[in-house]
Every structure is written in structure tokens, then in C-alpha cells.
Amino acid sequence: MSRNWEMVIGLEVHVELSTKSKIFCSCTTQFGGEPNTHCCPVCTGMPGTLPIFNGQVLEYAVKAGLALNCEIERQTRFDRKNYFYPDLPKAYQISQLYRPIAHDGYVEIETSQGPKKIRIHEMHMEEDAGKLIHSEYGNETYPDYNRCGVPLLEIVSEPDFRSAEEVAAYLEKIRMMFTYLGISDCKMQEGSMRADVNLSIREAGTTEFGTRTEMKNINSISAIERAIAGEYERQCDLLESGGKVTQETRHWNDDKKMSTAMRSKENAQDYRYFPEPDIPEILVSEEYIDDCRSRMPEFAPDKKERFMSEYGLSEYDAGLLVASKPESDFFEALIKGGATAKASANWLIVHLASVMKKLSADINGTMDFEDAGLDAEQMSYLIKEVEGGKVNRQDGIDILTEMVKSEEVLDVKEYIASHGLEVSNDTGALAETVAKVIAANEQAVSEYKSGKEKAIGFLVGACMKELKGKCNPGMVKEMLEAELKK
């Protein structure tokens, strides 16, 4: 930071919870769908309908609150936030203001200057709003209420961030914890994790806050980093040229790399919050909290340490595996299935990664571990077969590709048999081939005999080709060497 201005950032992060049904009705929370097909009279705000709270949301919220080191509110309740917008069919959002489910916590992040605590002001439960589809040509907007009522947690931090790097680390940490808790998939590109950035600047060394702006709903961590950099520059330029920052909501345009002020017709926001009369209060008992606490998972940093010490993985490999909870759990399932830790790690990090990269390129999209839909028992069998020399490595990788592509669980043993991929152990046939190859490749044989050990590779390859790959290359090499040394 060349300039003498310090940035001060507070974040409001919205996370969609991965419950099956919505927070106040039984419609599906599934992303997408034809407009207004995941809707009912309740979530479209039909007159006379009433909200019924989904208890799973409470459990997820308490777990999230514990992960954020918050105090859990023992007597929580909902409040109405009133405002008019066509994506909000009741014209109020059922949210929490006066007694949010969790408050006064912190998240510890790693920064280049070492660990830092970002304080959490509060975290509350609320319902998501719908989506507005805008006509390309005409003067029309089309409300789609499918997302209305999808449960959200909103996490409000204190203004503790001093750099974009810290913001990114914080978002990554929340994503890690929430995916480990299994309460959200935190996919920014699908909007299941969204961040509003409140940013102000002040002269380095001062303690008073400057006037802040708010940038809403930026949809990737890297875009947030760019938005922060852009807004920081803009505010610095403003103040240095004798101007003033106006408190306003700004829209970050990631293509143009600049923000623009949103027009605000309303004088001030006055949401007229009051307690939601349609939902009785919720008392959260000590037992309930203890039960949630006892079911908290081992988070990534601890798991990484354990993978290094228990399985002898490198820090790099362990780090790659724990980046995804499902993948790290799968890794341990492979070991349980009898594959070695080293081979299991190698197959996931190297082979599976390359298979998925190739398949993603084919479909021109992205795939994550869960999209692979792998069965641990089958994959662990495959690893054992390949490492035990019973199936060729390349054949093994092809089988893995088939496993990923297949909708159903692929029976690896059956697949190997039906495709004739079993490496031959018929030493008679092997010896015959070895003799044939030696006879047909005089030049390579003489090179080998004159000390060019590399020539053996060519001969192994020739044997493999002859046997159509159905043999163990190690065994072929051994037999060739024995034959040539005679």
C-alpha cells in the first residue's frame, strides 16, 4: 500500500443453508428450476398464509454459531423487516434483529502477518428473497419466487478487516467450516454464499472511522478482492483531491473494474422491524447446544495435522485432501477399504484430479469431488489391483474415468473381467513372447548387452504390445533381464 490511507472493512455474509425444504414452507430449496415451480401459497405471500419454522434451520444455525465462537441466544425469535420490492412477495422479510440466534463471536484467520481474529457482531436466521428476471428489450421485469424462503444465515462482522487478503481468508475460512458442517455448499457462483462489503478509509494511525460505502452481492472471492482494491483507490482519489466520500450503496462492475453508485429513491432506509407475531419464540436449551457441540466435525486444519502424522502425508498433499471434506472423508474410506495411504492419496490427488480435469474440459464446465460420485469400496479395490500389479496403471486410470462417467456404481471386478484387463500370469505365454521379442529386436538386444540399460524399456514395450497390455510390466522386465543375462 503505497498510500498513507488505511482501509477499514466490515462484511455481511449471506449463506444459503442446504436444508431440503424452505425455512417457512415445505417447498424444495433446490437451485434453479422453471420460474415459480418451487412455490406454494406460503412462500408467494398469498393472503392468510402463515410461516411454519423448519427446525433443521435452528440446528444448522446453532452449529454455525458455535463454529464462529459465538454465544448462542437462549431465547431467540424472528422479527419482520419491512420494505417493498417485487422480489419480496409479503413486502417483509422474516429475519432477526432484536434477538439473533448467535452473537459476539470471532473467526481466526491466517494472514501473511500471522493469525488474526475477526470479531463477529452477530449471526441471524432469515429467508431469502426471489430473483428478478429483466426483459432484454421491453420495460418489464418478471419475478421468480423459487428462491423465496430458502433459509439464510447472515453473518455480520465487526469492521476488523484491513486488507482484501484478510477478507479472502475470512470467506475461505467460513466456506471451509460451513462445508465441513454440511450446512451449506457455499457456492458463490450459484449465490449460495454472498458478501456485502462495507469499506471506508482513514489516515493510517488514526482511530476514527471514515464514511463508508457498501457494495452488495459480489459473486466470487477474486471479484471481491478486485472490488475492494477498486473502491479503496476511488476513495483515496476522492479524499486526496479534496472530495468527500458519500455514504451510499455502490454496484461493483467486475467487467469494467469500477463501481457505480446505485440510485436511491428512498430518503433513508427505515425497515420498521418488529417481532414476528406469527411465529412463537424459540427457547434454546443448554442440552440442545451441547448436543450440537458434540456433533461438530473435525475442521480442516486439525484434519490436515492428523493426516500428516497418522498417514505420513506431506503437508502439501494433506492440504489438498482436506480442502474438501467429502474428499478427505473418502480418502479415509479408501484406507479402510484396504488401500495404502500413500497410494490412496496419489490416486486422488494425481489420477482423479487429471481425470476430472479432462472430463470438465469435455463438458466445458467445472466438476467438484462430489460430482464424481465415487464409491469408496470399488475405488479401493481398483487401487489394490493396480498397485498389486494385477491391472495396468493406464488401464486403472481408464477404469477410474469410467467410474466417474458412470451414473451407477461401477463394479470394478466385473469390469476388469468383462474387458479382459486382468494382467496375465501365464508364465509360459510370457516366456514365449519374451523369446519372440528378443529374436525380433537384435539391435535393442545388442544395445542392452553393450551397457545401454535404457534399451530394456523398448523391449518391455514391445512385449506389452505383443500381449496387448495384459501383462505385468514389472514381471516382463524381470523375465527379459533374466533371459538377456543368460
Add this chain to the structure above:
Amino acid sequence: MELMKLTALELGEKIKAKEISVREALDAVSAAKEKTDAKVNAYTDFDKELSDKEADRIQKLIDAGDSKSPLAGVPIGIKDNISTKGMLTTCASKILTGYKPAFDATAVSKVRDAGMVVTGKLNMDEFAMGSTSETSVYGPVKNPWDTGKVPGGSSGGAAAAVAACEAVVTLGSDTGGSIRQPASYCGVTGFKPSYGAVSRYGLIAYASSLDQIGPIAKDVRDCAAVMDVISGGDVNDSTSNAAFASGAEGVNENGFLASLNGDVKGLKVGVPAECFGEGVDPKVEESVKGMIKELESAGAVAVPISLDFIRFAVPTYYIIATAEASSNLSRFDGVKYGYRAKEADSIDDLFINSRSEGFGGEVKKRIMLGTFVLSSGYYDAYYNKALKMKQMIMDGFAGAFGNCDVIVCPTAPMTAPKIGESLSDPMKMYLSDIFTVSLNLAGLPGLSVPCGFDAQNMPIGAQIIGPAGGDLKVLNAGHAFQLATDHHKKFPEVG
């Protein structure tokens, strides 16, 4: 027309005994409505085609012996703010023009399940905001006892239809007295159950924490029979309370009706000093005191009590009710249902024009009042303070019920005023709710029973109040009174 003077239970008995068919009962209501409603204006919609089909369906069930309810086959009218599937439900407001819900309110599906025939929708103050039934987009309802006077409100149509014998029994809603006060003005029996006893699902909300659906009928037994049908916990209403239905205090396994015995021996009847004297019409006072005497001669014991919080019940009510209403009525914006303004270039124009053109004056005023008491800077002084005063009212009633079993007082301080009189003096209208609103704030059951007539032969109603969940106690005291008197058996000559 004699058929229309029967109570719902009497009619149900005749249907069960095959003395008359369901269709004949329905035709009687239809004929009475044809004859009388031009003068009373109680109905906003009467769907003969739909109800004919219903009647035939139910007749088959009855013939097959598949209908247990004593009300099977009995026609019932529904206040226009209670959702009826495929039938207009407009809250008597322009903003809900043409709205036909895709679902039945829980109370409506329960009356259908009991074999009752939903006939039509009943007129009311727009969005239940009023005490006179004059603000309806369909025009004012007239009091059958004197068509120059109001029927009370907001369930004015539901009460007037029963009084004029153009409905057998009806469902109304009560947010601050909207069942009891019109029942009192029209000389019929109206019951507001404990908050939570009847599901609010499908009742278009005015004030969610105060609204309650209840019956308006010719007598207490009919009210109890309807309560047996509509009360109970509901998975679609988190504020419904299963404990207040059958199985509630004193209610036997056969329900409210079967538990009515008219026995009030030893019942302690609280008589609140604040509800008599200044501000109360002397004839009203006399009649209500007459009822207390009657209960005493049946073995009850009158005890003087104090309800000093009555003086702040009205402002408390108006703050809470209008605050909730301002939020509840925000969804009417011209997008999803009802009236939409023609001219709108922007989304805000659409909202503002639809709402300005669609809502009437009283509704707009209450929305603005509610918005004001919730707005930044005023929340604590008004809304938060009102919540505390509400708590004081609840505590006050709890204290009073330490000394008595039920409380008796006038339902309203005066009999029905002339049409037009209250609208010109809103404060007077608001104060006519003085004895009824505190029950809604405390969630208590309240019954209005006819107890006499004033010099102009206008009906007077007495209110019986019970503790939360004490619905049966209240109904039973009213039943005891009706066993001994015949005020509830008088009918007006509509003309």
C-alpha cells in the same frame, strides 16, 4: 320462512331426520337472502351454483350415514376476510377485486368436513378495520332492527345476516371486538375464542397477534357446536393451540356442546367497577346488571372486581393492531392478486398507485398510523411501550381471575349508532371498543349474548369474559342465562 328461525342445531336435526333435505335448507337461506338482503346488504357474494353442488354431495354423505356432525347439511355464511377456495374473498376492499383463493382457510375446510354448506361471503368493514361495517367497497351493512342504524363491525354482515334470518350461522373474525360488538348491536350471540383455539390459516390478517375466527349464531349452543367443528391445533398455524380445543379445561371428550350443562352454581362472576357508570348508557347498564341477577338466581355469586387497565386498553390496541396491519397489508401491491393501477411507469408507481386507489380512507389511515409507530425514532415510545402495556393488561386479567371465574360487563357502552354518525367522529368509534379490545390483547375468550333492548327497541349485549383456555366456562355461563331468558329468541321485522 319459519325454517330460518330455527337454530343451526335444530335445522341439523331436521336434516338428519330427513324432515327436510340439505337442498331445501340451502334454498331457504337463498330465498331469505333474496327477500331481505336488498335492505340489509349483509352478503358480498352468494354462490348458489357452488353451494348447490356442495349440498348434493353432503346429502349423499348423510344418506349413507357417513356424517356424524350435528351440523351436517346446515348452511353457513363466511365473513369475506376468510379464504374460501374458488370463491371471492375480498375483505370488502377494492384492492382484492376478483381475488379467489386457491385454498380454503382451515376453519372453512373444517366446516366443510363437518358437512356444512358454505353459502356465501359476508360484508364487513374494509379489512376488518372498523366498528360499524360502513367502510365496505360493497356499501354499508344495515342493522336489521333499524336499517337507519349500523350493525356494528367489523363482522357486521355476519351478525346482521343471522339477526335478519338470512343466514343460519356464520363465521366472523374478531381483532378488537369485531364478533362481539356487532353481535351485541344485532341481538345475536357471538363468540370470540381464546387466541389460538381456532386456526388463523386462511384468515386474511389484520393484526396477527389479535385476530381470531369465531361463530355468530342464534344462541350459545350453536356457538358451542361450531366450536366443536372449527377449534383445534393446526400444522399450518404456529400460533394455534391444541390445548384450547376439546380436552381444554372442563371440556369432555365429546366436545364443547356436549359439555354445556348450564350449571353455574357457585360460579364466581366478577363485576368490574370500571365498566359501569359514566360513559355507559343507563339502559345498557340496567340490562347487563339484570343478567348478573339472573345468573345469581341460578346459583352464581357476583363479586366486585377492578379492571383499572381498561383506561389504556384502547391506545394499546390501536398501536399494536395498526403496527401489525401496516406490515400485513403491505403485500397488496398490484402484483400477485387483486387490483392493479392502470398507470404505472415504475415499480414504485405501480405500488403507490395500486395501493392508493385500492385501499379506502380508514385503511390508509391505519396503515399510516402503524407505519408511524414502528418508524425509526418512534418505535420505543409507541410500539415498545404498547407491548409493555399489553403485558400489564395480561397481568391485570390474571390477577382478576384470581378472584372470579368469569367476568361480566357490557359488550359496548351504547347500542347501535346511526349510519354515518361514527365516521364523522373516529375517536367515538374507537372508544366504542373499550370493553372488547382488552380481551384480544390478553388472548382471552369472550361471548356476547343478547340481554335486553333499549327504549328504541335496539338490542343490548352483555359480554362474558373468561381466562385463556376457559372457553367452556364462558359458553356455559351464557348458556345458563339463555336457559332462563328469551332475549335471544326475538327477531326483528326487517323493513
Add this chain to the structure above:
Amino acid sequence: MVITKETAQYVAQLSRLGISEDEIESVCGSLTQIIGYMDEINSSVDTASVDTKVGALTNVMRVDEIKPSADRAELLANSPEHTDETPIVPKTVE
């Protein structure tokens, strides 16, 4: 307290209601009357020591289960202006 024109217009805007110049006087008048009445009574009630209590019901929740959503045509049937898929409103962005 007296409800000024400014307050009345602010509240009307929050409520998405339009008040014309002709109406504003009478609206201010009736709001002032009612609020004045509230002020008068409220100021005579001491609520300093009152704590609101938890209601009769608590923890009313349902299990996380999907039930079929409603028929879209039925949901849209009451909308005064709609396509086969959504209601229509004036464009909310430029």
C-alpha cells in the same frame, strides 16, 4: 405530538401510499388527533418496571421435509398481469 406534513409524507412514502395536497391537511389532522390521544394516555402509564414475558407457546417447528409445490398456473391465476411463468412488473433496472 403534532404530525407535520413532512412526517405524514414520509410515513406515506414508507407505506407506498400517495397523499394528494387536498388530503394532506385532513390526514395530518386525524393522525395528530389519534396520536395525541395515545400520548395522553400512554404518558400516564408507568411501564418502567414491566418486562414482557414469553408467550404461551414456544418452539413450534416442523421437520425438514419436502412436499410438492403448488401448480404454477393456479398460483398465477390471481395475478392481474402475468405471463405463463411469472407476474409482470415495470422494469426495476435501467
